[in-house]
Amino acid sequence: MNRPAPLLTARGLRKSYGTTHALDGVDLTVEAGESVAIMGPSGSGKTTLMHILSGILTPDAGSVHFTGAGTGSTNGGTEVSSLNEEARAKLRRERLGFVFQDGLLLPELTAVENVALPLMLSGVPRPAAESHAAQWLAALGLEGMQTRRLGELSGGQAQRVAIARAQVADPHVVFADEPTGALDSATSASVLGALLDSTVGRGRTLVMVTHDQATADRCSRLVRVADGRIVADSAAATTGGVR
Amino acid sequence: MNHETMQPGTQSGHPGPTPDGHLGAVPDGPPSGTGRGGTAAVLRLFLGKLFSDRQVWGLPVTAFAIVGTLALLVAGGAASFWTIEGDLAGFYLILSVFALMLLVFPLVGLAGSAARLLARRRDERLSSLRLLGAGTLTVRTLAVVESVVLAAAGLLLGVVGYLVFMPLVGLIPFAGRPIGLEGMWLGTGWLFAVVGALLLMAAASSMAGLRRIEITPLGVRTRQQAATVHWVRVVLAVVGLVLAQVLLNAFGAGDMMVVLIMLLVGFGLPMLALHFIGPWLVGLVTRRTWRRAETAEKLVAARNVLESPQQAWRQIGGLAVTTYIGVVGGAGMGLANAVSAEGARPEDLVLIGDLQTGVLLTMLIAFVLTACSVGITQAAQVLDRAQMYRGLGRLGMTEPTMEAIRRRSVMGPLWIVLVFTLVAAVVTTLPVIGAAVLFSPASIALVAAALVLGVLLVRLGVTASRPTLRGVLAER
Numbered sequence A: 001m002n003r004p005a006p007l008l009t010a011r012g013l014r015k016s017y018g019t020t021h022a023l024d025g026v027d028l029t030v031e032a033g034e035s036v037a038i039m040g041p042s043g044s045g046k047t048t049l050m051h052i053l054s055g056i057l058t059p060d061a062g063s064v065h066f067t068g069a070g071t072g073s074t075n076g077g078t079e080v081s082s083l084n085e086e087a088r089a090k091l092r093r094e095r096l097g098f099v100f101q102d103g104l105l106l107p108e109l110t111a112v113e114n115v116a117l118p119l120m121l122s123g124v125p126r127p128a129a130e131s132h133a134a135q136w137l138a139a140l141g142l143e144g145m146q147t148r149r150l151g152e153l154s155g156g157q158a159q160r161v162a163i164a165r166a167q168v169a170d171p172h173v174v175f176a177d178e179p180t181g182a183l184d185s186a187t188s189a190s191v192l193g194a195l196l197d198s199t200v201g202r203g204r205t206l207v208m209v210t211h212d213q214a215t216a217d218r219c220s221r222l223v224r225v226a227d228g229r230i231v232a233d234s235a236a237a238t239t240g241g242v243r
Numbered sequence B: 001m002n003h004e005t006m007q008p009g010t011q012s013g014h015p016g017p018t019p020d021g022h023l024g025a026v027p028d029g030p031p032s033g034t035g036r037g038g039t040a041a042v043l044r045l046f047l048g049k050l051f052s053d054r055q056v057w058g059l060p061v062t063a064f065a066i067v068g069t070l071a072l073l074v075a076g077g078a079a080s081f082w083t084i085e086g087d088l089a090g091f092y093l094i095l096s097v098f099a100l101m102l103l104v105f106p107l108v109g110l111a112g113s114a115a116r117l118l119a120r121r122r123d124e125r126l127s128s129l130r131l132l133g134a135g136t137l138t139v140r141t142l143a144v145v146e147s148v149v150l151a152a153a154g155l156l157l158g159v160v161g162y163l164v165f166m167p168l169v170g171l172i173p174f175a176g177r178p179i180g181l182e183g184m185w186l187g188t189g190w191l192f193a194v195v196g197a198l199l200l201m202a203a204a205s206s207m208a209g210l211r212r213i214e215i216t217p218l219g220v221r222t223r224q225q226a227a228t229v230h231w232v233r234v235v236l237a238v239v240g241l242v243l244a245q246v247l248l249n250a251f252g253a254g255d256m257m258v259v260l261i262m263l264l265v266g267f268g269l270p271m272l273a274l275h276f277i278g279p280w281l282v283g284l285v286t287r288r289t290w291r292r293a294e295t296a297e298k299l300v301a302a303r304n305v306l307e308s309p310q311q312a313w314r315q316i317g318g319l320a321v322t323t324y325i326g327v328v329g330g331a332g333m334g335l336a337n338a339v340s341a342e343g344a345r346p347e348d349l350v351l352i353g354d355l356q357t358g359v360l361l362t363m364l365i366a367f368v369l370t371a372c373s374v375g376i377t378q379a380a381q382v383l384d385r386a387q388m389y390r391g392l393g394r395l396g397m398t399e400p401t402m403e404a405i406r407r408r409s410v411m412g413p414l415w416i417v418l419v420f421t422l423v424a425a426v427v428t429t430l431p432v433i434g435a436a437v438l439f440s441p442a443s444i445a446l447v448a449a450a451l452v453l454g455v456l457l458v459r460l461g462v463t464a465s466r467p468t469l470r471g472v473l474a475e476r
């Protein structure tokens, strides 16, 4: 095989909360350009898996390897789980994007300020950050809503702002946890379209937790989780066996 | 929502509906009730749990302990002047009333931020109860009883705090000798009066917050409505009237009446005016800061303040007048002391010294009250926005950055108020301050030191809520 190294490689992930085994030995490989849907019953460990993959949580055992360019070590990539809190925060800020179910936008900021925030946190001057943010808002169909605040946006619009915020630093991977969970099905479909277009549509990678089969069907790969383990993986068919 | 197809049996140990939509065993029908309110049962259920979760009682009880301690110490200190005898008795009395007037605003601000805490977490549970159909009486009783119980527990600790700090505060000298324990002791009557007033305030504010829930259970549930507090101005006016009434009764009309009217008109009205102008000024200057903000911290902090300049002012504004008086009085009295050092009667020197101590002390107390209010409000805000802070943390915003934002959103308005006040002091009393700089640099240094101490105290108030932020971030 002559493929480039996978973007994300997780090996033997375990995580327990007291006696609850949220993750019980998970191996997962994500290639650049994939859109991975993670499905599974409530409490099966989807959020925990995503938080460990993205360096929000550290696993009790196992490792996560990330080979995005500019992650510090030039060739070999980064061992996410061995970074300290500060370094993981920097990684998330500069290399990863996030969309949550409840967009978690700052209500006192305007749409454009919310989107510009990650750039400003990375030291980009405000005018540059805001004009770049405005372009992203426009690209996501929010032209003319730059100066609106959270209270003046609909749920779908707010979620598009959150998507713009996730994209603005041009991350290698976007992680989304039930990004359309709070939206009706029509809005959900259009927001999902925006999310897919802005990530895999541009050769980037998307890892998304969802409860909705229709949403999962639009991704290139489906991973099913139950009781802290991966029980099915549509990509496994091509390589033979669960990865 | 949960339409995915699941192989049965993969989900084990989870009670309730299974993911494929089939219900487990369901109880037959609800047990029949009497159909009447059930207030007592609900009350017992909630009160029994009130002190089992530190998240619920920790902050309100601490807040009211601080409120109680400070209010009693201030009242005790002020009352000590009423026992001073001799020619100058009336003079000291007026001084104490004046100091109390200055401190009413920050004191009410502090008590208000403690009272708002009571409404915080509880609002949600109560509107849930409302949605479940709990009767008005049940909801109202529960809200008031819970608030009063929490406030009473805190105030009880506050009384202990008052007793503990009494000897320390008693060391401050006035009229030629330390105030002393006896001077600081309010007497049981006044002690109960102060505690009772604070309890009433807690009950009243919980009732006021309740009306909102009763009107729009859904509105509060989703935090759509901003919690505005209108009653501060009313309380101010009422306290002023009550004070006037008490003094009139105690000393009869006559001279005192004239002096009081002078005080009210001469200082009360400008103070009120200032409290209308203040928010506007804070908004105006912060808007400039926002426009020029280059970093994320400055931008978010400025937006934070602009969200409600009134609220920022409520917290900091009490410092404007006390700082003005502290600076002008401190410099003026220092000057008077320096100039009249030779050939003055010893009583006069004592009086001048007392005035200097008094104005600086009043200023510092106002800073202490404000610092406590800032600490309480910040902790409450962090808890209110816990979800948001965790989200920002996930996006890669670090805790020091969040700290910087919180610090700036408090210290920004504080600097605005202080700079405005200092400029006003210098402009209006240039001769006094100028002469003091020349002839009594020590007194200017003292004023400056008190100001620096005050600013540090407020800064400490923000830092005090840092563990709350850390706790929120540690929780995933």
Ligand SMILES: Nc1ncnc2c1ncn2[C@@H]1O[C@H](COP(=O)(O)OP(=O)(O)OP(=O)(O)O)[C@@H](O)[C@H]1O
Pocket: A017, A020, A021, A022, A040, A041, A042, A043, A044, A045, A046, A047, A048, A049, B475, B476
């Ligand atoms: N901070 C925590 N403390 C204790 N237990 C936790 C914590 N976070 C998650 N868990 C437990 O770990 C398990 C996996 O949780 P996780 O949030 O990953 O589930 P999920 O698949 O995302 O569920 P959902 O679809 O409901 O969001 C659950 O049993 C949950 O109760």
Ligand SMILES: [Mg+2]
Pocket: A046, A047, A048, A177
């Ligand atoms: Mg989840």
